[in-house]
Amino acid sequence: MPGATKTWSPRNFYTQQRGKYEIEGSGERSNSGRRDVFWSLFTLRVFFTKHSLMMPKQYIAEVIESSTTELSAQTRVLNGSPPFGSFVKVGTSPMSIAMICDIITGSSEPNRQPVAYGKSEEELRKEQPQIFELLRTEIRAKIVGYSLDGVIRQLVPPHPPRLHDFVYVCTPEEVQTFTQQYDYFRTLAGIGGSLSDELLIAAIQQSCSCQSGSARACLIRIGKELSRLFRDDYDRLESILKRIVL
Structure with missing residues (x-):
């Protein structure tokens, strides 16, 4: 016109x-x-x-099973999981905050198990790329808190994440804000077994690396909190502290 x-x-x-x-x-x-x-x-x-x-950051996984205490999600890309112990977030109201506690890669069909071919992944992708269409990577994450109306609470969320919600990696700023308090240590300690200690170590290392100021000063504060948490189990406390690498 x-x-x-x-x-x-x-x-x-x-x-x-x-x-x-x-x-x-x-x-x-x-x-x-x-x-x-x-x-x-x-x-x-x-x-x-x-x-x-x-543009919004791409999600890393999609929830396929959830409860108020943990969730399972299938990664968007095969072998595309963040490292064990990473903080992730899912949902909006409330936004659940969780730590990856297990990473599993296997067949997407229960009745078909992967078999060994004696070849490298690169060779298989060239010769039989269809194999990888039948594989998937899943993550399990322990929920350690949630955010609602801008307030972070280190408690079990009032509702579980919804199925098919997208999972995102927490930013360093979000990890820094969440790890300023240590109430979630008790949640991790209550899981039981060696997995509990491994998650605690991962949480402590991330907390010390992202907090402002000296990492050693942060570790001293955390050590005091752990000494109260494990006051009746000195051997476990010592095992956790000596495996922390800053």
Whole structure:
């Protein structure tokens, strides 16, 4: 329509600048035209960089089973789980916060078990790529708290995460905020077995690495908390503390 304003888009912008690049009637390119195109491409690069940074971070897994104390999720990519002990989040109201306590890769069909082929993964992907379509990676995570209306509580959430909710890795800032208190240590200690101690060690190492100030000072504060928690089990306390690597 006459007088209508075109919607700005990278394509329209580039086309407009391209018109300045060609000298009508001669097909020759001027120095000013070259400068115009240079700045056009530079602006486009800034545009795409800005908008790619604004895109939400991709999820790592999708919930396939949940309760108020733990959840299971299938990773978006085969072998795409974060490390054991990582803090993850799921849901919005409330947003459950959990620690990965197990990572399992196997067949997606219960009646079909993977078999050994005597070949590397790279060779199998070239020769029999269909094999990997039948595999999946799952994570199990222990829920250690939740966030509701901007307030973090180191308690069991009032509702479990919903099935098919997406799971995201907590940012360093979120881990720092959550680990300022140590009430969730008791939740981890109550799991029982060696898994409990391994999760405690992972939590302590992350807490010391993300808190402001000296990591050693943070470890001293945590040590005092653990000494109260394990006041009747010195051997377990010693086993945990001597395996912490900062």
